[in-house]
Amino acid sequence: xxxxxxxxxxxxxxxxxxxxxxxxxxxxxxxxxxxxxxxxxxxxxxxxxxxxxxxxxxxxxxxxxxxxxxxxxxxxxxxxxxxxxxxxxxxxxxxxxxxxxxxxxxxxxxxxxxxxxxxxxxxxxxxxxxxxxxxxxxxxxxxxxxxxxxxxxxxxxxxxxxx
Numbered sequence: 001x002x003x004x005x006x007x008x009x010x011x012x013x014x015x016x017x018x019x020x021x022x023x024x025x026x027x028x029x030x031x032x033x034x035x036x037x038x039x040x041x042x043x044x045x046x047x048x049x050x051x052x053x054x055x056x057x058x059x060x061x062x063x064x065x066x067x068x069x070x071x072x073x074x075x076x077x078x079x080x081x082x083x084x085x086x087x088x089x090x091x092x093x094x095x096x097x098x099x100x101x102x103x104x105x106x107x108x109x110x111x112x113x114x115x116x117x118x119x120x121x122x123x124x125x126x127x128x129x130x131x132x133x134x135x136x137x138x139x140x141x142x143x144x145x146x147x148x149x150x151x152x153x154x155x156x157x158x159x160x161x162x163x
Contacts, residue, residue, distance in 0.1 A: 039071040039141045041102065045157050046148040048132060054125045059117040059134065059148050060157060063108040072099040073108060075137035076117050083120040084134070089113060099139070112156060126150045 046061035057080075065071060076084040085096045100115055102108045110116045117134070126132055130150040135143050 037067065037069050039065050039069045039102065040067040041065055041071065041138065041141050041144060043144060043146045046146050047151045047155060047157060048126065048148050049153045049155055050128050050150055051122060051125055054122040057119040057122060059119065060110045060112060061146065063102050065102045065104060065106055068104050069140060070104040071102040071141050072139040073102060073136060074099045074139050076134055078119065078132060078134040080126065080132050081119040081122050085118045085120060087118050088115045128152055
């Protein structure tokens with residue numbers, strides 16, 4: 001082999017190796033977020049129907065994920081209660097769960113009759129017009145603070161222009 005052929009072959013091998021390496025890692029964030037890409041989450045329509053008493057209350061909202069990285073709602077905190085729980089509703093039965101999925105390029109709807117956040121043992125009873133601050137905790141995106149509006153007991157977001 002002459003010098004020119006050796007250089008051409010070396011360049012071709014280097015280019016092939018570079019393409020192979022970049023091909024292995026270019027789309028890892030599209031499905032798993034393995035490259036550390038964080039989900040882009042926004043929350044809208046957060047509300048709590050005025051509680052009947054100080055024993056419990058529910059909160060509802062829509063969490064949108066505008067990224068290719070799925071996430072999970074893993075916890076909720078608020079100064080209104082020391083015991084906030086994530087609940088899912090299956091077969092018309094409510095049960096506490098450790099997390100709820102927020103799909104990539106999708107949304108998690110927390111709504112009456114479905115998945116929601118429960119405040120157990122309220123420290124005070126909020127009234128219509130009050131705002132409750134909650135911190136949503138996510139597996140990948142980290143904490144997100146949200147203002148939850150206290151609405152009339154009969155309020156239903158699906159019948160409003162709030163979203």
